[in-house]
Amino acid sequence: MSQYQSFSKEYVALKNHQTLPKTSKLLCLKPFIDETGFIRVGGRIRNAQISDEQKYPIVLSNKCALTKIIMMYEHSKLLHCGPQQLLYNIRLHYWPLCGRILARSVVRNCVTCFRANPVTFNYIMGDLPECRVSSFQPVFSHTGIDYAGPIFIRDRKTRNSKTVKGYICIFVCMSTKCIHLDIVTDLTSQAFLSVLKRFVSRRGKPLHLYSDNGTTFIGANSAMLQFINKHSNYVSTCLATEGIQWHFMPPKAPNFGGFWEAGVKSVKYHLKRIIRDTSLTYEDLSTVLVQIEGVLNSRPLSPLSSDPQDLTPLTPAHFLIGRPLTAVPEDDVSNILENRLSNYQRQQKMVQQFWKRWNREYISNLQTRTKWFKDFPNILKLDTLVLIKEDNLPLFKWKLGRVIELHEGVDKITRVVTLKCSDGSLCKRPVTKLCVLPTEDFLLK
Numbered sequence: 001m002s003q004y005q006s007f008s009k010e011y012v013a014l015k016n017h018q019t020l021p022k023t024s025k026l027l028c029l030k031p032f033i034d035e036t037g038f039i040r041v042g043g044r045i046r047n048a049q050i051s052d053e054q055k056y057p058i059v060l061s062n063k064c065a066l067t068k069i070i071m072m073y074e075h076s077k078l079l080h081c082g083p084q085q086l087l088y089n090i091r092l093h094y095w096p097l098c099g100r101i102l103a104r105s106v107v108r109n110c111v112t113c114f115r116a117n118p119v120t121f122n123y124i125m126g127d128l129p130e131c132r133v134s135s136f137q138p139v140f141s142h143t144g145i146d147y148a149g150p151i152f153i154r155d156r157k158t159r160n161s162k163t164v165k166g167y168i169c170i171f172v173c174m175s176t177k178c179i180h181l182d183i184v185t186d187l188t189s190q191a192f193l194s195v196l197k198r199f200v201s202r203r204g205k206p207l208h209l210y211s212d213n214g215t216t217f218i219g220a221n222s223a224m225l226q227f228i229n230k231h232s233n234y235v236s237t238c239l240a241t242e243g244i245q246w247h248f249m250p251p252k253a254p255n256f257g258g259f260w261e262a263g264v265k266s267v268k269y270h271l272k273r274i275i276r277d278t279s280l281t282y283e284d285l286s287t288v289l290v291q292i293e294g295v296l297n298s299r300p301l302s303p304l305s306s307d308p309q310d311l312t313p314l315t316p317a318h319f320l321i322g323r324p325l326t327a328v329p330e331d332d333v334s335n336i337l338e339n340r341l342s343n344y345q346r347q348q349k350m351v352q353q354f355w356k357r358w359n360r361e362y363i364s365n366l367q368t369r370t371k372w373f374k375d376f377p378n379i380l381k382l383d384t385l386v387l388i389k390e391d392n393l394p395l396f397k398w399k400l401g402r403v404i405e406l407h408e409g410v411d412k413i414t415r416v417v418t419l420k421c422s423d424g425s426l427c428k429r430p431v432t433k434l435c436v437l438p439t440e441d442f443l444l445k
Contacts, residue, residue: 002066003038003059003060006061007026007039009021010031010039011033014033026039026059029041029042030043030044031059034056038058040056040057040058041056041057041095042056043055053092054092057092057094058095060095060096061096061097062097062098062101071086071090071102071103071106074090075106080110080113080116082107083103083104083107084103086103109438110438114437115387115395115396115398116396117395118395119435120431120433121431121436122432123413123415123431124413126409126413126415127410131174131208132174132259139173139175140178140199140203140206141175141206141208142175142207142210143172143174143206143208143210144174144209144211144257144259144260145170145210145260146169146170146212146263147168147170148167148170148264149167149268150166151166151272151275151285152165153165153166153183153185153279153281154279155281161279166183166184166282166285167184167187168183168184169184170267172259172260173316173319174210174259178297178316178317179266179316180202181267181289181292182195182198183282183286208245209244209245211246212249213249213251213253250428266296271292284343296316298317299315299316300315301315380403380406380417380431383402383404384402384403385401385436385437385439386403386437388419388421388429388433388434389434400421400422401419401420401429401434403418403419404420405417416428416430417434
């Protein structure tokens with residue numbers, strides 16, 4: 001019945017011993033009808049020393065649901081093998097048309113195989129928010145905040161000194177890319193409010209603060225997670241009384257805060273390679289961080305203009321003091337051995353190495369876009385069953401969830417959804433942390 005529905009013209013022609021149409025897909029297989037009424041492959045291996053069932057396999061249509069059911073059963077029987085082995089075993093008894101494509105489709109739509117190797121997807125990079133492109137506003141009116149660390153600080157310069165943990169608090173202006181660095185010695189709400197007061201006293205009061213959500217505020221650092229989870233409500237209340245609004249990014253979505261994450265990368269990536277395992281005192285570390293802040297605020301925002309009279313590129317420092325930040329002239333000590341340097345010169349060498357590495361390795365990487373080049377279809381819909389990606393859990397421990405709400409951006413593209421998990425809880429996740437499970441629609445295609 002399945003063959004007659006799929007190859008009705010061929011079945012009638014073979015039954016009447018007529019020639020197949022030139023457009024028939026079975027023409028190259030030299031088919032024939034056996035005594036049981038099945039269409040089999042005639043082929044060219046009649047003289048091979050193999051069984052007749054393998055010589056003359058039954059022809060199956062690639063669009064028939066029975067073919068897909070047979071291949072799915074064989075795929076499960078072979079312990080979820082790959083497409084090549086699946087096709088080899090199927091051809092011992094059957095000859096599915098477009099078998100290689102169908103085998104890949106069966107493996108790709110297998111839920112068990114998908115959960116063993118889930119695939120996430122991204123949408124095209126969104127438009128910049130208004131705070132990134134608005135001009136004529138005070139510097140640090142819209143500020144992104146993040147922590148970097150921990151970094152070890154010596155309590156004194158003498159022998160037998162003890163080291164304590166410290167953290168670098170990074171403030172980034174959303175429009176001018178100005179950076180402000182400060183040190184936090186503990187993870188309490190009072191310490192954060194203190195560093196915020198120092199920032200306001202030196203840079204002015206911001207109108208809006210942006211940071212990662214509690215679960216991604218500092219990556220996998222458990223102490224930071226406890227800090228932001230415990231004190232976020234208290235800090236938000238204190239900021240509200242000062243007329244400052246604090247905005248959180250969606251959970252598990254560090255790419256939403258990529259602007260200040262880039263600032264963390266610029267500071268932390270090079271700083272830990274220059275300092276290495278050296279523990280500085282609070283005073284020395286503050287000096288190095290302030291100089292690094294000046295280096296980053298003197299980086300060019302755009303190429304030089306074509307005007308021969310304009311020799312200075314636009315930098316974040318122009319928005320702070322109207323000119324680039326320039327420190328007191330210092331001798332180049334980057335090529336001098338450390339055992340010949342004083343403590344002050346060692347700090348200068350760290351800053352000079354940071355500046356050289358930044359110019360040589362980082363700034364050239366900003367020329368091209370590294371990901372999210374194209375758009376993806378809107379495959380997330382209401383009631384879609386998804387697998388929720390968890391970085392700290394094995395694959396088969398990831399929760400299942402169903403989409404109950406789509407949060408579209410201003411460009412009508414959904415990048416965040418609300419899910420109902422298998423345990424009944426609700427959570428909000430970005431689409432980059434979701435893997436859409438294959439459904440039974442595969443059999444109906």
